[in-house]
Amino acid sequence: MKALVWHGTTDIRCDSVPDPEIEQPRDAIIKVTSCAICGSDLHLYNHFMPGMKSGDIMGHETMGEVVEVGAEAKGKLKVGDRVVIPFTIICGECEQCKRGNFSVCERTNRNGNIAAKAFGHTTAGLFGYTHLTGGYPGGQAEYLRVPFADATHIKVPNGIPDEKLLFLSDIFPTGWQAAVQCDIQPTDTVAIWGCGPVGQMTIRSAVLLGAKQVIAIDRIPERLAMAEAGGAITINIDEDSVIERLNELTNGKGPEKCIDAVGMEAHATATIDSMYDRVKQATMMETDRPHVLREMAYVCRPAGTLSIPGVYGGLLDKIPFGAIMNKGLTIRTGQTHVNRWTDDLLRRIEEGQIDPSFVITHTVSLEEGPDMYKVFRDKQDGCIKVVIKP
Protein backbone atom coordinates (compact mmCIF):
# COMPACT_ATOMS: atom_id res chain seq x y z
CA MET A 1 0.00 0.00 0.00
CA LYS A 2 1.00 3.65 -0.20
CA ALA A 3 1.72 5.65 2.94
CA LEU A 4 3.38 8.89 4.07
CA VAL A 5 6.66 7.86 5.68
CA TRP A 6 8.98 9.91 7.90
CA HIS A 7 12.62 9.76 6.79
CA GLY A 8 14.16 12.60 8.77
CA THR A 9 13.82 16.30 9.48
CA THR A 10 11.38 17.83 6.93
CA ASP A 11 11.70 14.65 4.86
CA ILE A 12 8.35 12.89 4.43
CA ARG A 13 7.78 10.73 1.36
CA CYS A 14 4.93 8.83 -0.19
CA ASP A 15 6.34 5.28 -0.18
CA SER A 16 5.12 1.78 -0.98
CA VAL A 17 5.08 -0.25 2.22
CA PRO A 18 3.72 -3.68 3.20
CA ASP A 19 -0.02 -3.81 3.96
CA PRO A 20 -0.78 -4.02 7.68
CA GLU A 21 -2.00 -7.34 9.06
CA ILE A 22 -3.89 -8.45 12.14
CA GLU A 23 -1.19 -9.02 14.78
CA GLN A 24 -3.25 -9.31 17.96
CA PRO A 25 -6.72 -10.73 18.53
CA ARG A 26 -8.07 -7.28 19.51
CA ASP A 27 -6.84 -5.67 16.24
CA ALA A 28 -8.86 -4.52 13.28
CA ILE A 29 -7.76 -3.25 9.86
CA ILE A 30 -9.52 -0.30 8.29
CA LYS A 31 -9.44 0.95 4.75
CA VAL A 32 -8.79 4.66 5.11
CA THR A 33 -11.30 6.89 3.33
CA SER A 34 -10.04 10.22 4.76
CA CYS A 35 -7.20 11.38 6.96
CA ALA A 36 -5.71 14.74 7.86
CA ILE A 37 -2.45 16.49 8.67
CA CYS A 38 -2.35 17.93 12.19
CA GLY A 39 -0.28 20.66 13.84
CA SER A 40 1.16 17.87 16.00
CA ASP A 41 2.53 16.26 12.82
CA LEU A 42 4.44 19.48 12.20
CA HIS A 43 6.35 18.98 15.45
CA LEU A 44 7.52 15.65 13.96
CA TYR A 45 8.11 17.10 10.49
CA ASN A 46 10.30 19.84 11.98
CA HIS A 47 11.74 17.19 14.30
CA PHE A 48 11.04 19.10 17.50
CA MET A 49 9.66 15.94 19.11
CA PRO A 50 12.33 13.31 19.70
CA GLY A 51 11.68 9.59 19.24
CA MET A 52 10.95 9.23 15.52
CA LYS A 53 12.70 6.58 13.41
CA SER A 54 13.21 6.61 9.68
CA GLY A 55 10.46 4.47 8.15
CA ASP A 56 7.70 5.46 10.59
CA ILE A 57 4.27 5.97 9.01
CA MET A 58 2.71 9.36 9.87
CA GLY A 59 -0.86 10.29 10.73
CA HIS A 60 -3.30 10.17 13.64
CA GLU A 61 -6.51 11.70 12.28
CA THR A 62 -8.10 8.88 10.35
CA MET A 63 -11.43 7.41 9.39
CA GLY A 64 -12.58 4.62 7.15
CA GLU A 65 -14.27 1.28 6.78
CA VAL A 66 -13.50 -1.87 8.74
CA VAL A 67 -12.16 -4.56 6.40
CA GLU A 68 -10.82 -7.17 8.85
CA VAL A 69 -11.50 -7.89 12.51
CA GLY A 70 -9.43 -9.92 14.99
CA ALA A 71 -11.13 -12.67 16.98
CA GLU A 72 -11.48 -10.69 20.23
CA ALA A 73 -12.74 -7.48 18.59
CA LYS A 74 -15.59 -9.25 16.82
CA GLY A 75 -18.19 -8.50 19.47
CA LYS A 76 -17.74 -4.76 19.00
CA LEU A 77 -16.85 -4.35 15.32
CA LYS A 78 -17.72 -6.03 12.07
CA VAL A 79 -16.50 -5.79 8.51
CA GLY A 80 -18.20 -2.87 6.78
CA ASP A 81 -18.59 -0.69 9.92
CA ARG A 82 -17.85 2.98 9.34
CA VAL A 83 -15.48 4.27 12.02
CA VAL A 84 -13.48 7.33 13.03
CA ILE A 85 -10.27 6.33 14.82
CA PRO A 86 -9.29 8.44 17.86
CA PHE A 87 -5.61 9.41 17.91
CA THR A 88 -5.24 7.90 21.39
CA ILE A 89 -5.17 4.11 21.52
CA ILE A 90 -7.23 2.92 24.48
CA CYS A 91 -7.80 -0.40 26.24
CA GLY A 92 -11.07 0.65 27.83
CA GLU A 93 -10.35 -1.48 30.90
CA CYS A 94 -7.54 0.06 32.94
CA GLU A 95 -8.10 2.35 35.88
CA GLN A 96 -7.48 5.50 33.80
CA CYS A 97 -9.72 4.42 30.93
CA LYS A 98 -12.49 3.63 33.44
CA ARG A 99 -12.26 7.21 34.72
CA GLY A 100 -12.39 8.57 31.19
CA ASN A 101 -8.74 9.65 31.26
CA PHE A 102 -8.15 7.88 27.98
CA SER A 103 -5.01 9.73 26.87
CA VAL A 104 -3.18 8.28 29.87
CA CYS A 105 -4.36 4.71 29.33
CA GLU A 106 -1.98 2.47 31.25
CA ARG A 107 -1.87 -0.44 28.83
CA THR A 108 -1.70 0.62 25.20
CA ASN A 109 1.80 2.11 25.03
CA ARG A 110 4.02 -0.83 24.15
CA ASN A 111 7.06 1.33 24.92
CA GLY A 112 5.60 2.31 28.27
CA ASN A 113 8.94 1.76 29.99
CA ILE A 114 10.64 4.41 27.80
CA ALA A 115 7.77 6.84 28.38
CA ALA A 116 8.03 6.20 32.11
CA LYS A 117 11.72 7.13 31.98
CA ALA A 118 10.93 10.41 30.23
CA PHE A 119 7.73 11.38 32.04
CA GLY A 120 7.68 9.31 35.23
CA HIS A 121 4.73 7.25 34.01
CA THR A 122 3.49 5.76 30.79
CA THR A 123 0.84 7.52 28.73
CA ALA A 124 -1.44 6.05 26.09
CA GLY A 125 -0.19 4.64 22.80
CA LEU A 126 -0.71 7.09 19.93
CA PHE A 127 -0.91 6.51 16.19
CA GLY A 128 1.97 7.79 14.08
CA TYR A 129 3.53 9.68 16.95
CA THR A 130 7.06 8.70 18.06
CA HIS A 131 8.36 5.62 19.79
CA LEU A 132 7.80 7.27 23.15
CA THR A 133 4.10 6.61 22.60
CA GLY A 134 4.39 3.11 21.20
CA GLY A 135 5.71 3.70 17.68
CA TYR A 136 2.40 2.60 16.15
CA PRO A 137 2.17 3.11 12.36
CA GLY A 138 -0.16 5.99 11.54
CA GLY A 139 -3.12 6.50 9.28
CA GLN A 140 -1.81 8.69 6.45
CA ALA A 141 -1.95 5.51 4.39
CA GLU A 142 -4.35 3.35 2.45
CA TYR A 143 -4.86 0.95 5.35
CA LEU A 144 -4.42 1.22 9.11
CA ARG A 145 -4.03 -1.45 11.76
CA VAL A 146 -6.01 -0.40 14.82
CA PRO A 147 -4.72 -2.06 18.01
CA PHE A 148 -7.26 -2.55 20.84
CA ALA A 149 -9.83 -1.90 18.12
CA ASP A 150 -12.76 -3.11 20.23
CA ALA A 151 -12.30 0.06 22.34
CA THR A 152 -10.31 2.32 19.99
CA HIS A 153 -13.00 3.50 17.59
CA ILE A 154 -15.96 5.82 17.22
CA LYS A 155 -18.81 4.31 15.21
CA VAL A 156 -20.39 6.84 12.90
CA PRO A 157 -23.59 6.62 10.87
CA ASN A 158 -23.74 6.52 7.08
CA GLY A 159 -25.21 9.46 5.24
CA ILE A 160 -22.96 12.16 6.75
CA PRO A 161 -19.92 13.10 4.66
CA ASP A 162 -16.43 12.20 5.93
CA GLU A 163 -15.53 15.88 6.13
CA LYS A 164 -18.03 16.50 8.93
CA LEU A 165 -16.93 13.49 10.97
CA LEU A 166 -13.17 13.14 10.44
CA PHE A 167 -12.20 15.70 13.07
CA LEU A 168 -13.86 13.67 15.83
CA SER A 169 -10.52 11.83 15.68
CA ASP A 170 -8.62 14.72 17.25
CA ILE A 171 -9.03 18.45 16.71
CA PHE A 172 -12.74 18.83 17.47
CA PRO A 173 -12.60 17.00 20.82
CA THR A 174 -9.25 18.71 21.46
CA GLY A 175 -10.77 22.17 21.04
CA TRP A 176 -13.77 21.03 23.06
CA GLN A 177 -11.67 19.67 25.94
CA ALA A 178 -9.58 22.85 25.90
CA ALA A 179 -12.78 24.83 26.46
CA VAL A 180 -14.30 22.35 28.92
CA GLN A 181 -11.10 22.52 30.96
CA CYS A 182 -11.98 26.19 31.47
CA ASP A 183 -15.39 25.35 32.93
CA ILE A 184 -16.71 28.37 31.03
CA GLN A 185 -19.16 30.64 32.88
CA PRO A 186 -21.50 33.06 31.09
CA THR A 187 -19.45 35.94 32.53
CA ASP A 188 -16.10 34.68 31.21
CA THR A 189 -13.75 36.18 28.69
CA VAL A 190 -11.86 33.34 27.02
CA ALA A 191 -8.61 34.27 25.26
CA ILE A 192 -7.25 31.74 22.79
CA TRP A 193 -3.66 31.89 21.49
CA GLY A 194 -3.28 30.29 18.05
CA CYS A 195 -5.88 30.16 15.27
CA GLY A 196 -4.67 26.97 13.64
CA PRO A 197 -7.14 24.10 13.32
CA VAL A 198 -7.07 23.44 17.08
CA GLY A 199 -7.57 27.11 17.88
CA GLN A 200 -10.50 27.29 15.42
CA MET A 201 -12.23 24.33 17.10
CA THR A 202 -11.52 25.85 20.51
CA ILE A 203 -13.16 29.13 19.47
CA ARG A 204 -16.29 27.27 18.24
CA SER A 205 -16.42 25.25 21.47
CA ALA A 206 -16.08 28.32 23.69
CA VAL A 207 -18.92 30.01 21.77
CA LEU A 208 -21.14 26.91 22.05
CA LEU A 209 -20.39 26.72 25.76
CA GLY A 210 -21.61 30.31 26.14
CA ALA A 211 -18.54 32.43 26.90
CA LYS A 212 -19.35 36.12 27.21
CA GLN A 213 -16.44 37.10 24.99
CA VAL A 214 -14.00 35.02 22.94
CA ILE A 215 -10.71 36.60 21.89
CA ALA A 216 -8.47 34.91 19.32
CA ILE A 217 -4.77 35.68 18.86
CA ASP A 218 -2.57 34.89 15.84
CA ARG A 219 -0.66 36.65 13.08
CA ILE A 220 -1.94 35.03 9.89
CA PRO A 221 -4.70 37.15 8.29
CA GLU A 222 -6.73 34.23 6.87
CA ARG A 223 -6.71 32.44 10.19
CA LEU A 224 -7.79 35.58 12.00
CA ALA A 225 -10.59 36.08 9.46
CA MET A 226 -11.80 32.53 10.06
CA ALA A 227 -11.66 33.12 13.81
CA GLU A 228 -13.77 36.24 13.43
CA ALA A 229 -16.28 34.35 11.31
CA GLY A 230 -16.70 31.98 14.26
CA GLY A 231 -17.59 34.79 16.63
CA ALA A 232 -14.22 35.82 18.05
CA ILE A 233 -12.66 39.24 18.52
CA THR A 234 -9.16 39.04 17.04
CA ILE A 235 -5.72 40.32 17.96
CA ASN A 236 -2.90 40.27 15.40
CA ILE A 237 0.37 39.86 17.31
CA ASP A 238 2.27 41.65 14.56
CA GLU A 239 0.13 44.75 14.89
CA ASP A 240 -0.89 44.99 18.53
CA SER A 241 0.49 44.33 21.97
CA VAL A 242 -1.34 41.23 23.11
CA ILE A 243 -1.23 42.13 26.80
CA GLU A 244 -2.44 45.68 26.26
CA ARG A 245 -5.31 44.65 24.00
CA LEU A 246 -6.44 41.88 26.35
CA ASN A 247 -6.47 44.29 29.26
CA GLU A 248 -8.39 46.85 27.20
CA LEU A 249 -11.02 44.27 26.27
CA THR A 250 -11.50 43.25 29.91
CA ASN A 251 -11.56 46.65 31.62
CA GLY A 252 -8.01 46.16 32.78
CA LYS A 253 -8.77 42.92 34.62
CA GLY A 254 -7.43 40.33 32.18
CA PRO A 255 -9.25 37.30 30.75
CA GLU A 256 -10.55 34.73 33.26
CA LYS A 257 -9.65 31.85 30.98
CA CYS A 258 -6.55 31.58 28.76
CA ILE A 259 -5.99 28.78 26.26
CA ASP A 260 -2.66 27.91 24.58
CA ALA A 261 -3.50 26.36 21.19
CA VAL A 262 0.01 27.05 19.86
CA GLY A 263 2.39 24.69 21.64
CA MET A 264 6.13 24.40 21.66
CA GLU A 265 6.91 26.09 18.35
CA ALA A 266 5.53 29.53 19.22
CA HIS A 267 6.72 32.16 16.78
CA ALA A 268 9.31 34.57 17.97
CA THR A 269 7.83 37.94 18.55
CA ALA A 270 10.01 40.98 18.93
CA THR A 271 10.39 40.39 22.65
CA ILE A 272 13.46 39.67 24.69
CA ASP A 273 12.13 36.33 25.91
CA SER A 274 11.63 35.05 22.35
CA MET A 275 15.22 35.92 21.53
CA TYR A 276 16.36 34.12 24.65
CA ASP A 277 14.46 30.97 23.63
CA ARG A 278 16.00 30.96 20.17
CA VAL A 279 19.52 31.18 21.52
CA LYS A 280 18.90 28.54 24.20
CA GLN A 281 17.25 26.23 21.70
CA ALA A 282 20.06 26.63 19.18
CA THR A 283 22.53 25.67 21.88
CA MET A 284 20.36 22.69 22.97
CA MET A 285 19.84 24.10 26.47
CA GLU A 286 16.08 24.21 26.13
CA THR A 287 13.74 22.09 24.03
CA ASP A 288 10.53 24.14 23.76
CA ARG A 289 9.64 27.78 23.15
CA PRO A 290 7.14 28.77 25.83
CA HIS A 291 6.49 32.39 24.86
CA VAL A 292 2.71 31.91 24.88
CA LEU A 293 2.72 30.27 28.31
CA ARG A 294 4.60 33.22 29.77
CA GLU A 295 2.17 35.68 28.23
CA MET A 296 -0.84 33.73 29.54
CA ALA A 297 0.50 33.46 33.08
CA TYR A 298 1.13 37.18 33.10
CA VAL A 299 -2.18 38.40 31.67
CA CYS A 300 -4.60 35.89 33.19
CA ARG A 301 -6.96 37.28 35.84
CA PRO A 302 -6.21 36.10 39.39
CA ALA A 303 -8.00 32.84 40.25
CA GLY A 304 -8.31 32.18 36.51
CA THR A 305 -7.47 29.10 34.48
CA LEU A 306 -4.72 28.30 31.98
CA SER A 307 -5.82 25.53 29.64
CA ILE A 308 -3.03 24.06 27.52
CA PRO A 309 -3.93 21.78 24.61
CA GLY A 310 -0.76 22.93 22.77
CA VAL A 311 1.85 20.19 22.84
CA TYR A 312 5.11 20.49 24.77
CA GLY A 313 7.80 17.84 24.75
CA GLY A 314 10.46 18.59 27.30
CA LEU A 315 11.97 21.34 29.37
CA LEU A 316 10.74 24.92 29.49
CA ASP A 317 12.63 27.91 30.77
CA LYS A 318 11.66 31.07 32.62
CA ILE A 319 8.09 30.09 33.39
CA PRO A 320 6.78 32.84 35.69
CA PHE A 321 5.68 30.45 38.37
CA GLY A 322 5.58 33.30 40.83
CA ALA A 323 2.69 34.81 38.88
CA ILE A 324 0.95 31.46 38.63
CA MET A 325 1.31 30.74 42.35
CA ASN A 326 0.54 34.16 43.72
CA LYS A 327 -2.44 34.72 41.44
CA GLY A 328 -3.73 31.27 42.31
CA LEU A 329 -4.10 30.15 38.71
CA THR A 330 -5.33 26.69 37.79
CA ILE A 331 -3.40 24.84 35.07
CA ARG A 332 -5.15 22.15 33.05
CA THR A 333 -3.51 20.33 30.19
CA GLY A 334 -3.08 16.97 28.49
CA GLN A 335 -3.50 15.04 25.31
CA THR A 336 -7.20 14.81 24.59
CA HIS A 337 -9.36 12.07 26.12
CA VAL A 338 -11.03 11.78 22.70
CA ASN A 339 -13.63 9.07 23.41
CA ARG A 340 -14.81 10.86 26.53
CA TRP A 341 -16.42 13.56 24.39
CA THR A 342 -17.19 12.01 21.02
CA ASP A 343 -20.71 10.64 21.63
CA ASP A 344 -21.87 14.07 22.70
CA LEU A 345 -20.02 15.85 19.88
CA LEU A 346 -21.33 13.46 17.24
CA ARG A 347 -24.84 14.31 18.43
CA ARG A 348 -24.08 18.03 18.13
CA ILE A 349 -22.86 17.52 14.55
CA GLU A 350 -25.96 15.49 13.70
CA GLU A 351 -28.21 18.14 15.22
CA GLY A 352 -26.53 20.85 13.16
CA GLN A 353 -25.12 22.83 16.10
CA ILE A 354 -21.73 22.74 14.38
CA ASP A 355 -20.20 21.58 11.12
CA PRO A 356 -16.46 21.02 11.68
CA SER A 357 -15.72 20.82 7.95
CA PHE A 358 -15.51 24.64 7.87
CA VAL A 359 -11.81 24.40 8.68
CA ILE A 360 -10.81 22.37 5.58
CA THR A 361 -8.96 24.47 3.02
CA HIS A 362 -7.15 21.79 1.00
CA THR A 363 -8.08 18.27 -0.10
CA VAL A 364 -5.34 16.22 -1.80
CA SER A 365 -4.18 12.70 -2.69
CA LEU A 366 -1.54 10.75 -0.73
CA GLU A 367 1.02 11.49 -3.45
CA GLU A 368 0.56 15.22 -2.85
CA GLY A 369 0.86 14.72 0.92
CA PRO A 370 4.59 15.46 1.32
CA ASP A 371 4.24 18.82 -0.47
CA MET A 372 1.22 19.71 1.64
CA TYR A 373 3.26 19.31 4.83
CA LYS A 374 5.35 22.21 3.66
CA VAL A 375 2.40 24.29 2.49
CA PHE A 376 0.64 23.74 5.84
CA ARG A 377 3.72 24.49 7.89
CA ASP A 378 4.54 27.65 5.96
CA LYS A 379 0.87 28.70 5.86
CA GLN A 380 1.12 29.22 2.14
CA ASP A 381 -1.88 29.46 -0.14
CA GLY A 382 -4.21 30.24 2.79
CA CYS A 383 -3.73 26.73 4.11
CA ILE A 384 -5.42 25.94 7.43
CA LYS A 385 -6.39 22.26 7.33
CA VAL A 386 -5.37 19.59 4.85
CA VAL A 387 -7.48 16.48 4.26
CA ILE A 388 -5.95 13.56 2.39
CA LYS A 389 -8.01 11.09 0.38
CA PRO A 390 -5.96 7.91 -0.11
Added chain:
Amino acid sequence: MRYETERTRRRGQADTATDTLARGLGLFSIALGIAEIAAPRALARALGMKGQEGLIAGYGVREIATGIGILASKDPTPWIWGRVAGDALDLATLATALEGNNPKKENVGIAMAAVLGATALDVYCAQTLSRESPHPLPPLQDYSDRSGFPRGVEQAHGAASDFAVPSDFRTPEALRPYTQPEAPRHPQPSM
Protein backbone atom coordinates in the same frame (compact mmCIF):
# COMPACT_ATOMS: atom_id res chain seq x y z
CA MET B 1 12.20 25.81 12.33
CA ARG B 2 11.43 28.72 10.09
CA TYR B 3 12.62 32.25 10.47
CA GLU B 4 9.61 34.32 9.72
CA THR B 5 8.86 38.02 9.82
CA GLU B 6 5.85 40.14 9.28
CA ARG B 7 6.97 41.26 5.85
CA THR B 8 8.48 38.02 4.65
CA ARG B 9 5.57 35.83 5.72
CA ARG B 10 4.03 35.45 2.32
CA ARG B 11 6.98 34.94 0.12
CA GLY B 12 7.05 31.57 -1.63
CA GLN B 13 9.42 28.73 -1.15
CA ALA B 14 12.50 30.35 -2.66
CA ASP B 15 12.15 33.20 -0.24
CA THR B 16 11.92 30.97 2.76
CA ALA B 17 15.52 30.20 1.79
CA THR B 18 16.44 33.87 2.08
CA ASP B 19 14.88 33.95 5.53
CA THR B 20 16.92 30.93 6.49
CA LEU B 21 20.04 32.62 5.11
CA ALA B 22 19.32 35.77 7.13
CA ARG B 23 18.84 33.71 10.25
CA GLY B 24 22.05 31.81 9.54
CA LEU B 25 23.93 35.08 9.14
CA GLY B 26 22.48 36.27 12.44
CA LEU B 27 23.66 33.17 14.26
CA PHE B 28 27.06 33.43 12.53
CA SER B 29 27.37 37.02 13.73
CA ILE B 30 26.71 35.99 17.31
CA ALA B 31 29.16 33.07 17.15
CA LEU B 32 31.91 35.22 15.61
CA GLY B 33 31.22 37.97 18.14
CA ILE B 34 31.56 35.54 21.02
CA ALA B 35 34.88 34.28 19.62
CA GLU B 36 36.20 37.84 19.24
CA ILE B 37 35.24 38.72 22.80
CA ALA B 38 36.39 35.44 24.31
CA ALA B 39 39.79 35.18 22.59
CA PRO B 40 40.98 38.59 21.35
CA ARG B 41 44.57 37.78 22.32
CA ALA B 42 44.73 34.55 20.30
CA LEU B 43 43.15 36.27 17.31
CA ALA B 44 45.52 39.24 17.51
CA ARG B 45 48.50 36.87 17.68
CA ALA B 46 47.32 34.81 14.70
CA LEU B 47 46.87 37.94 12.60
CA GLY B 48 50.02 39.68 13.75
CA MET B 49 47.92 42.48 15.20
CA LYS B 50 49.32 42.59 18.74
CA GLY B 51 48.07 45.63 20.65
CA GLN B 52 44.73 45.65 18.82
CA GLU B 53 42.97 43.28 21.29
CA GLY B 54 40.63 46.03 22.47
CA LEU B 55 39.58 46.80 18.92
CA ILE B 56 38.92 43.11 18.19
CA ALA B 57 36.78 42.73 21.31
CA GLY B 58 34.91 45.89 20.32
CA TYR B 59 34.18 44.40 16.91
CA GLY B 60 32.90 41.32 18.77
CA VAL B 61 30.36 43.44 20.60
CA ARG B 62 29.29 44.91 17.26
CA GLU B 63 28.86 41.42 15.75
CA ILE B 64 26.71 40.23 18.64
CA ALA B 65 24.51 43.33 18.54
CA THR B 66 23.99 42.89 14.79
CA GLY B 67 23.24 39.19 15.24
CA ILE B 68 20.63 39.87 17.89
CA GLY B 69 19.14 42.58 15.69
CA ILE B 70 18.82 40.16 12.78
CA LEU B 71 17.18 37.45 14.85
CA ALA B 72 14.91 39.58 16.99
CA SER B 73 13.70 42.35 14.72
CA LYS B 74 10.54 42.17 12.67
CA ASP B 75 12.49 43.17 9.61
CA PRO B 76 16.11 42.01 9.37
CA THR B 77 16.89 44.01 6.21
CA PRO B 78 18.60 47.05 7.83
CA TRP B 79 20.54 44.75 10.13
CA ILE B 80 21.86 42.71 7.19
CA TRP B 81 22.93 45.97 5.51
CA GLY B 82 24.59 46.68 8.87
CA ARG B 83 26.55 43.48 8.44
CA VAL B 84 27.68 44.65 5.00
CA ALA B 85 29.01 47.86 6.53
CA GLY B 86 30.67 45.84 9.28
CA ASP B 87 32.33 43.64 6.66
CA ALA B 88 33.79 46.73 5.00
CA LEU B 89 35.16 47.88 8.34
CA ASP B 90 36.65 44.43 9.01
CA LEU B 91 38.29 44.40 5.57
CA ALA B 92 39.72 47.89 6.06
CA THR B 93 41.10 46.90 9.45
CA LEU B 94 42.59 43.70 8.11
CA ALA B 95 44.13 45.62 5.21
CA THR B 96 46.14 47.70 7.68
CA ALA B 97 47.66 44.43 8.92
CA LEU B 98 49.02 43.77 5.41
CA GLU B 99 51.28 46.81 5.66
CA GLY B 100 54.88 46.66 6.87
CA ASN B 101 56.66 43.43 7.63
CA ASN B 102 53.88 41.51 9.42
CA PRO B 103 55.09 37.87 9.54
CA LYS B 104 51.46 36.65 9.66
CA LYS B 105 50.49 38.19 6.30
CA GLU B 106 49.41 34.79 5.02
CA ASN B 107 46.86 34.41 7.84
CA VAL B 108 45.61 37.92 7.21
CA GLY B 109 45.06 36.97 3.55
CA ILE B 110 43.04 33.91 4.58
CA ALA B 111 40.95 36.00 6.99
CA MET B 112 40.28 38.60 4.27
CA ALA B 113 39.19 35.89 1.84
CA ALA B 114 36.79 34.55 4.47
CA VAL B 115 35.36 38.00 5.15
CA LEU B 116 34.95 38.58 1.41
CA GLY B 117 32.98 35.34 1.16
CA ALA B 118 30.70 36.44 4.00
CA THR B 119 30.36 39.88 2.39
CA ALA B 120 29.12 38.32 -0.83
CA LEU B 121 26.45 36.40 1.11
CA ASP B 122 25.51 39.50 3.09
CA VAL B 123 25.11 41.65 -0.01
CA TYR B 124 23.08 38.97 -1.77
CA CYS B 125 20.82 38.52 1.25
CA ALA B 126 20.37 42.26 1.85
CA GLN B 127 19.55 42.91 -1.81
CA THR B 128 17.01 40.09 -1.99
CA LEU B 129 15.32 41.30 1.18
CA SER B 130 15.31 44.93 -0.01
CA ARG B 131 13.51 43.99 -3.19
CA GLU B 132 10.44 42.91 -1.24
CA SER B 133 7.33 44.92 -0.72
CA PRO B 134 7.28 46.65 2.63
CA HIS B 135 3.51 46.33 2.81
CA PRO B 136 1.88 43.21 4.20
CA LEU B 137 -0.22 41.60 1.50
CA PRO B 138 -3.95 41.07 1.97
CA PRO B 139 -5.20 37.61 3.03
CA LEU B 140 -4.66 34.94 0.40
CA GLN B 141 -8.18 33.56 0.73
CA ASP B 142 -11.44 34.92 2.05
CA TYR B 143 -12.69 32.79 4.93
CA SER B 144 -15.04 35.37 6.39
CA ASP B 145 -18.06 33.14 5.65
CA ARG B 146 -16.69 30.10 7.45
CA SER B 147 -18.42 30.29 10.80
CA GLY B 148 -18.73 26.53 11.22
CA PHE B 149 -22.21 27.10 12.67
CA PRO B 150 -24.94 26.01 10.23
CA ARG B 151 -27.44 28.22 12.11
CA GLY B 152 -25.10 31.19 12.50
CA VAL B 153 -23.03 32.54 15.38
CA GLU B 154 -25.94 34.10 17.28
CA GLN B 155 -27.83 30.83 17.46
CA ALA B 156 -24.67 28.94 18.35
CA HIS B 157 -23.80 31.12 21.32
CA GLY B 158 -24.52 29.04 24.39
CA ALA B 159 -26.19 26.31 22.31
CA ALA B 160 -24.24 23.72 24.29
CA SER B 161 -25.26 24.98 27.71
CA ASP B 162 -26.99 21.62 28.14
CA PHE B 163 -23.48 20.21 28.51
CA ALA B 164 -22.67 19.22 32.09
CA VAL B 165 -18.99 19.80 32.79
CA PRO B 166 -17.73 16.59 34.44
CA SER B 167 -16.95 16.99 38.14
CA ASP B 168 -13.20 16.45 37.64
CA PHE B 169 -13.15 19.35 35.15
CA ARG B 170 -15.06 21.85 37.27
CA THR B 171 -13.51 24.97 38.71
CA PRO B 172 -13.35 24.77 42.52
CA GLU B 173 -16.28 26.58 44.12
CA ALA B 174 -14.04 29.22 45.71
CA LEU B 175 -12.62 30.27 42.32
CA ARG B 176 -16.01 30.69 40.63
CA PRO B 177 -17.34 34.18 39.88
CA TYR B 178 -19.08 35.84 42.76
CA THR B 179 -22.15 36.90 40.82
CA GLN B 180 -23.42 35.55 37.55
CA PRO B 181 -25.37 38.19 35.67
CA GLU B 182 -27.38 37.41 32.54
CA ALA B 183 -25.23 36.37 29.61
CA PRO B 184 -25.38 38.56 26.50
CA ARG B 185 -26.76 36.88 23.43
CA HIS B 186 -23.52 36.61 21.55
CA PRO B 187 -19.82 37.26 22.21
CA GLN B 188 -19.13 40.99 22.48
CA PRO B 189 -16.58 43.26 24.08
CA SER B 190 -17.25 43.97 27.71
CA MET B 191 -16.65 47.69 27.33
